[in-house]
Amino acid sequence: MWFVYCCLPSRAYGLKTAKTCETSYCFIILRHILTNMISPILVLATLDVGSIILRIAGMTFLGLGAQPPNPEWGAMLNDGRPYMYMAPWIMIFPGLAILITVLAFNLIGDGLRDILDPRETQRT
Template sequence: MLKSIGQDKLALCGFLLVLVLIFVGALAPWLAPHDPIHIDLKLSLHPPDQDYPFGTDHLGRCILSRLIYGVRLSLGLAVLVVTVIFGAGLLVGASAGYLGGSWDHVLMRIVDILLAFPGLILAIGIAGFLGPSLINIMMALSLVNWVGYARIARGLVLSLKEKEFVVAARASGSSPGKIMRKHILPNMISPLIVLATLDMGAVILQISGMSFLGLGAQPPTPEWGAMLSEGRSYMQLAPWVMVYPGGAILLTVMAFNLLGDGLRDALDPRFGNDIWKEKVM
């Protein structure tokens, strides 16, 4: 897999960018030149210079330091959300596809109902009901986004459970749990991993967007979407307060998209864009 990614220049760029982001987030206390929440009104909207490479915001806080600490929040929350929706979608979809019958019918009707609503708008509504906080937007995004994984997992299980090696395992007396664990899951996990990698960028965008609307991170938490929201009033006077947080979101989403495309080709090129078609149908 790594060899295949290494041969794809775009995927390699995405992989290296993700590694850099992880490195920056892990070492944020040592890499940040200033306290990300320290307020110094005398330095309000200070332009970029040697001491403040990305300038300061309206409260005199170092934008570079806030961006560095923001990596932890953006990546950490995105990983948690993707892990939850991956696990929930896999469990629901795999059980529905393998057991079938009324269980499959009930679960898929729930999935159909949730897919009928615009996902981000539904998540905004849930987060607005629960109240503004990072935990609440994580819960809202998890409640909304698992359905795509469930539909894909169900389709993969329906296809795999009729394969000869699964039929042979069933005929030999293997239990449903053993068949699922040893024969079906290993053969269906690759496209879901690809989807999860691609979804990292989408989830980061959703988290940033909801924080921009005031539903996520609250001041003085250094989060990229909240930084954009705080800086929009000063965009013309001090454009760096929005350019750098926006650039950080752009690079991060692009990195995961490039890595996801590379993983798709390396792990299971048969699926390609069909993953996305199945997710929304």
């Protein structure tokens, strides 16, 4: 996923206008490039954290992640699988923990995008 982060500077707006007005490179970098990159990087990073949590839980559920002394949500789901019909809460609570954590990171990223998007502040 690193290539998504590398493509972000190419989407910065207003660079041709700033170059024609002969502004300094420091001002162009600070005003145009960094302000347009912060919001997408934060959103993509928080979405990637949620994706990584799901991938790690999936790998440990299959037995390919951390080994048994280490607590992992995927391992907890796998350990509760034989008791799913007798004691479903053994699988429900780790699953809910994964769901709430991933949802929280996605909502935090969406909220940060709404707060930090420079184009949204210019419209109001």
